[in-house]
Amino acid sequence: MTRTDIPETTTQGGTALRRPKPRWLLGLGPLVLIAVLLGLFSLLNGPGLSRLGQGIPPKEEVAVEGIRLTPGQIILTVRNEGPDPVAIAQVNVSDYYAAFTQTRDTMAPMEASTITVSYNWVDGDPYELALVTSVGGKITAGIDAASLSPERDSSFFGLMALLGIYVGVIPVAMGMLWMPFVRRSSAAWVRGLIGFTIGLLAFLTFDATLEAFGLVSGNASFGGPLVVILGAVIAYLMLEAADAWMRGHRNVLTTGEPAALAPGTLALLIAIGIGMHNLGEGLAIGSAYAVGSLALGASLIVGFAVHNTTEGLAIVTPLARERPPFGRLALLGLIAGAPAVLGSLIGATVYQPTLAAFLLGLGAGAVGQVAIKLLPMLKDGTGRTLTPLTATGVILGIAMMFATGLLVQA
Template identity: 80%
Template sequence: MTRTHTTPAAPASTSAPASTSTDQTVVRRPKPRWLLGLGPLVLIAVLLGLFSLLNGPGLSRLGQGVPPKEEVAVEDVRLTPGQIIITVRNEGPDPVAIAQVNVSDYYAAFTQTTETMAPLQTSTITVSYHWVDGDPYEIALVTSIGGKIPAAIDAAALSPERDGSFFGLMALLGVYVGVIPVALGMLWMPFVRRSSAAWVRGLLGVTVGLLAFLTFDATLEAFDLVAGTSAFGGPLVVILGALLSYLVLEATDAWMRRHQDLHTTGEPAALSPRRLALLIAVGIGLHNLGEGLAIGSAYAVGSLALGASLIIGFAIHNTTEGLAIVTPMARTRPSLARLAVLGLIAGAPAVLGALIGSTVYQPTLGAFLLGLGAGAVGQVAVKLLPMLKDPEGKTFTPLTAGGIVAGLAVMFGTGLLVVA
């Protein structure tokens, strides 16, 4: 008989835990970057809103005894039979109310679209006054606290009606001073193509001089438009416009070179003559936009007489812009279609500027557009400088320096013909 021995099971160890737990690591997703940037903006907006709703806690006595600051600019003066229509803008931090209108020591009856102008708000004041054609008038708008806002009419004349014939005249004016002169200047293309390399560098120097003059001229004119005003930043809008156009053209040029030439050469290519001509046309076009704006607004308020001599002066002054466009393409054969497009890019904005200036002109807008033109033309002038180098690598030689001086002199001399 066989006995089977079984080994008794070992007792469970008392040191082993009754149950086991698995460590779980919770992975937190990082917050989106845009949310981190938006958070402070929302907090700032909430705090500013509360500050405004509570009317500046603790600061209620800060402005006691301080008279309100009144800064009002006269933007437009129009004359209709028996009426003087004045558009004004409150450029100060406090509300302004016009209480009286004095026309050459006579207090005239008037109506206004806004009784009290909030900061940056406009009001159109219609004064009942039988003015005499050709007579000068001194106007003073008296505010509710006794301040006076002056305006002057050198020689009274009926303001043109803004109908179809008026807009047609403005478009024709833009063609005369913008499109046609630029097209005539581009007729120098055969002469430029037959010039030697040295003479081409001299003509490029002339182009640099032309563009440099346009840069300074547009900047000074823009500063003059906003002199003595702080609305919308005052003179800062000129600097903003110039920097904006300069940086946009630089970025556009870099993007075009990187995406159009990188796949063939492995690195961004140099600025081609055709692309440089396009940049020049764009810069001149922005300048002519501001110039057309000034011309249209001056005619709309009766301060510009459209005589044949003045049109001829503008044409001569702007003809040199066509030369600036075709000179970089001296060693290429552009098609007539390309030349026509470049001419329209440079000259046609004068038509648009004249139409805008004669209808919705505002000095700050004009200054901003002139600043855009100044920055664009200046950027192109900088791009032209490397093309002035001779075989020895010198940029400023007697020929190129003489060309720059000649360009400045030509623009200054022809500019004397268009002083309105």
């Protein structure tokens, strides 16, 4: 039976031509072939390459990701960052070889192990730790001043949530109280305030980037410093995509001409960017407190509050010519400040340096993207972007964040 519903293509000689193969099949074919070849290569253990590593000592790269102190014990979380398996054979605490147990006798590449060392440490004393591998390698770590790690119970998590509120939600809300001042300012002064906002966002961008690079310096697990760049690029592209989508949606509803970035949208982007930054900041605070290296006194809380208050001003500045309802302002404040609570909880429980660096990279890319979006709002009637007032605003924004940042060094 011959099908007549699909026209048949023939040549001049009457020979029927084959129908072209589906495009998805042409794209899937090479992937299947690559998977088969890699599988065979792995199954056969690299034919001809088995003697390449003979006589070469294994490359051991182990990172100490966390240290907790409990009565009579030092608990370390370590990860194998190198390409070869690693086994910890001995643990030395300040020139004393201590008994220990570990969850993994041998760590495969990228695997982590928890090492529990039996040692009667003394509160306030410093200690040098050395992990000796089975082939004689040594991984070192230090404890500046020993102190009991807090128990991770409900009261601890409640404290972390309260800490996030103190350093994130409340300061941002306080900064948004400048809304009446911003609304009463002239157009020139609003441009100066926008310059101030750009300055503080620029400072946050560089500050978060440098802090993230510091977390993974000498730490090659999961890509090392590349995870910071990856986080920044992802956040930048996500906000750019959100911006383009919102502009396109406005085009459909208006005359079809390119839509300018609405003040409310810009305020939302600023809140999202600051929220991503505060997520990374809360992560650092929670993890530092969990290992007992952060003395959270009242003066330090005040320092964090002053440092983050200017973030609220950054959110309300684009809304100088609008009268947003209170509920909308409250939502913007929560978007910017509440991630500090989540970051504190994550940092206190599942802290991992690479994760922290990635989240800080997200924050850096987000606030950097928002700073770039604010630049067109600096233009005055003559089209100049940098005037004495706007340039002064940028400098003051950077100086303010630098000065208040000195209050939260811990």
